[in-house]
Amino acid sequence: MLSSTSFLNSLLSGLIVYGLFCCAAVAESALPGDERRIVVFPIENLSGAPAPLKELDAELAVLLKRTGVRIVDTATIESFINKHQVRYLGGIDEHIAGQLNAETGAESVLITSLELYNDVDPPKFSLISRLVSLNDIPEIVWMKSVGIAGDDAPGILGLGMINDIKELRGKGLESIAKSLVHYSKNAPTLKKRLITREREEYSFRLDGLSKEIRSEKERLASESKSNSDLIIEERLSATEDKLNIMNDKDSLFISRYDPVGWYSSSGILANQDRTIAIIPFFNRSTRKHAAELQVLHLAMQLVEKRVFRVLELGVIRDRMLNMHVIMSSGVSLPIVDLISISLGSDLLLNGVVFDYLDTVGYGSNPKVDFSMQIFNREDKKILWSSHSNNQGDDGVYFFDSGRITTAAALTDKMCRAFVQRLVENAGRN
């Protein structure tokens, strides 16, 4: 029999050991050299059906903390939302971003949208997250989507089946958290390139009068690094980016998700210093929020491949609301002017979603059909126009190998194919 003193001693020592273990765990989980804090907004439900959002919020927060991401505590965020009466949590505008940065000291905000939450056997779960920098003009710096179903990899005798939605969503959230941590550790630095105005001025000088050319040559010679060097660097860098995208490990089978038809103007330059604003798409499908989801998937591929700088969607929404921009059937030229000048973006992307279909049950076959156009701010011309249409069983012939079970995964592939074609065509000018 243990005496009360020895019991207390052992309890105390146990607590000390536990405390040390916890400290060690916390120290290990914090990302080395990363003092940036992230605000995690409550998850926005775009699934069109009820979902346990609070549970998902809590689960995501726990996972992020566990993986070492420094997040602002929930109570602070809630008080901020209440204080500033923030009603829209699917994006962030400049004003709110500035206040959030000033009050919480956070450098970025994680905005998550739930795309699909279906617990009918086999369960399905789709989620898309983006990290937005809280700079002067918020910009999307990282994006990741997950679209999984319980029967994605059934394996032999169905041993790989996942029948519990909680297990499935845990898997999905974990992949989001891991990707965010990976980004935090290896955040890519944007390469220094010639901005659009400088490039145009340079081309004007080349086409100008002979006197101007002579004087410009003298001026350029005096500069330590001339614009021509920058142009060469830019071209080399663009080629490097293009090669990286071409060498994508998934690019082998991506052609089946190519747009069915596309037009590419010679004016496209895949350039990080070109800013693109994605205008809300038109939804002609039967699925609620299909247009918002399509925009998110497109933005994700553009951000992932670093083709252009992608403006935060909340900023565009806010600006359009403030300017009372109403589009009934598409973007007209005055609207191109209005939006691009007010946002300072070089390109505008707009489109229509005709189908965005997720089906339930086994052997599901999602269907996605959309078209889009990219407009140039300078001459207000269409630079890119394409129409994409695919189904989950496209190119599937044997034993359901390669079948896609969610519209999220299918859209990702289609958008990736679009970006690849865009980059390929951009290099041809």
Add this chain to the structure above:
Amino acid sequence: MAITVPHVSFRHLFVVIFIVIYLGLLGGCAGTGDVFRDTTMDFGSIKTVAVLPFANLSRDQLAGERVRDSFNTMLLASGAVYAVPIGEVARGIAAAGMANPTTPSADEVTKMAKSIKVDAVISGVIREYGDVRSGTSSADVISLSLQMMEGQTGRIVWSAGTTQGGIGLVDRLFGGGGRPLNDITEKAVNALINKLFE
């Protein structure tokens, strides 16, 4: 071994030349099918076109918009003409005060062409879009016709139609649902664009 060259008389040569010329002339008598083309129109002068909303006579409510979108993209992709954005066309329709943009009058066409600065305007009708049945077989079919109006005068300078898909002999004999609707839409749109530029 000596090679013997057959003797070809002038008469034989004349017959062969005559047959070739005759067949060539016979080809010229072939009809243009369902294509109308104004012979006095200089199609090379058309650089910018506006595609109006298509009249939809099918059961699918979105057929007009789907086909128009596909046609717009393929027209741009042809590289021959520039199709103005759909939003800009909508602005032109409003500016011209078109009551029914699917069937515009010559005046409305000229007004619209002037306001959005296009050389020609294209309108169309979708007659069939979706599945058709015949006995136990079913397949998707698309049937549409388009017409191009000159921007300055509003007169029709080109008109063509096409039908793609449907139930063929193979479908009747062996079953099968024909080709997907999007494939035949693409085929129909390409067929019309070929007719426009041929």
